[in-house]
Amino acid sequence: GENVEQHPSTLSVQEGDSAVIKCTYSDSASNYFPWYKQELGKGPQLIIDIRSNVGEKKDQRIAVTLNKTAKHFSLHITETQPEDSAVYFCAAFSGGFKTIFGAGTRLFVKA
Amino acid sequence: EADIYQTPRYLVIGTGKKITLECSQTMGHDKMYWYQQDPGMELHLIHYSYGVNSTEKGDLSSESTVSRIRTEHFPLTLESARPSHTSQYLCASSESGTGDNEQFFGPGTRLTVL
Numbered sequence: 204g205e206n207v208e209q210h211p212s213t214l215s216v217q218e219g220d221s222a223v224i225k226c227t228y229s230d231s232a233s234n235y236f237p238w239y240k241q242e243l244g245k246g247p248q249l250i251i252d253i254r255s256n257v258g259e260k261k262d263q264r265i266a267v268t269l270n271k272t273a274k275h276f277s278l279h280i281t282e283t284q285p286e287d288s289a290v291y292f293c294a295a296f297s298g299g300f301k302t303i304f305g306a307g308t309r310l311f312v313k314a
Numbered sequence: 315e316a317d318i319y320q321t322p323r324y325l326v327i328g329t330g331k332k333i334t335l336e337c338s339q340t341m342g343h344d345k346m347y348w349y350q351q352d353p354g355m356e357l358h359l360i361h362y363s364y365g366v367n368s369t370e371k372g373d374l375s376s377e378s379t380v381s382r383i384r385t386e387h388f389p390l391t392l393e394s395a396r397p398s399h400t401s402q403y404l405c406a407s408s409e410s411g412t413g414d415n416e417q418f419f420g421p422g423t424r425l426t427v428l
Contacts, residue, residue: 235414235415237414237415237416237417239417239419241355244421244422245421245422246318246404246406246419246420246421246422247357247404247417247419248419249416249417252414252416254414290355292357296414296415300345300347300362300364300415301359301362302415302417304356304357306354306355306356307354307355307356307357309355
């Protein structure tokens with residue numbers, strides 16, 4: 204069946220450094236790729252998304268890139284801050300109801 | 315802040331009890347979902363609904379049941395709780411008819427069955 208692989212499962216960076224999380228999807232019909240951030244005690248929240256007709260999207264310190272040929276997409280966080288510490292999920296959607304989530308990356312930003 | 319609510323936030327209950335986890339959204343979304351989140355973070359879809367009177371089972375087999383009598387309300391029920399049901403339960407909703415499927419999540423219910 205369809206799946207989304209996410210790496211790494213844990214990532215520790217120094218404050219001010221960049222963090223990169225990578226995902227690979229299997230369903231070539233996927234056309235929408237959201238990224239969610241889950242802070243402790245809360246539900247996941249959308250932080251950025253990209254559609255299949257776009258290769259890159261940026262929002263302040265956060266950027267997402269998509270390579271449809273390779274079925275890869277990545278989240279880039281620059282100038283990391285302690286408040287970026289959270290669990291991040293990538294996901295892929297190909298229509299209907301079902302969004303396939305990656306297994307999550309726990310990001311630690313050390314002050 | 316998403317307008318989707320879950321109650322209770324925390325629940326500790328004994329084996330064999332019947333429980334209902336509440337989920338409500340005020341956004342008028344047709345699609346609603348229940349996920350089980352294990353300590354390893356992964357989200358497992360256990361139920362979903364396209365709209366009123368529509369409910370389907372998700373990928374992860376669950377002994378829970380759901381109902382969708384009103385658009386805004388999607389409760390989850392466990393008839394007889396067991397320790398294996400201990401987990402975090404997340405409710406979400408999304409809008410139909412758009413090209414994407416941004417999901418809005420509630421804060422979750424952390425269930426502990428003793």
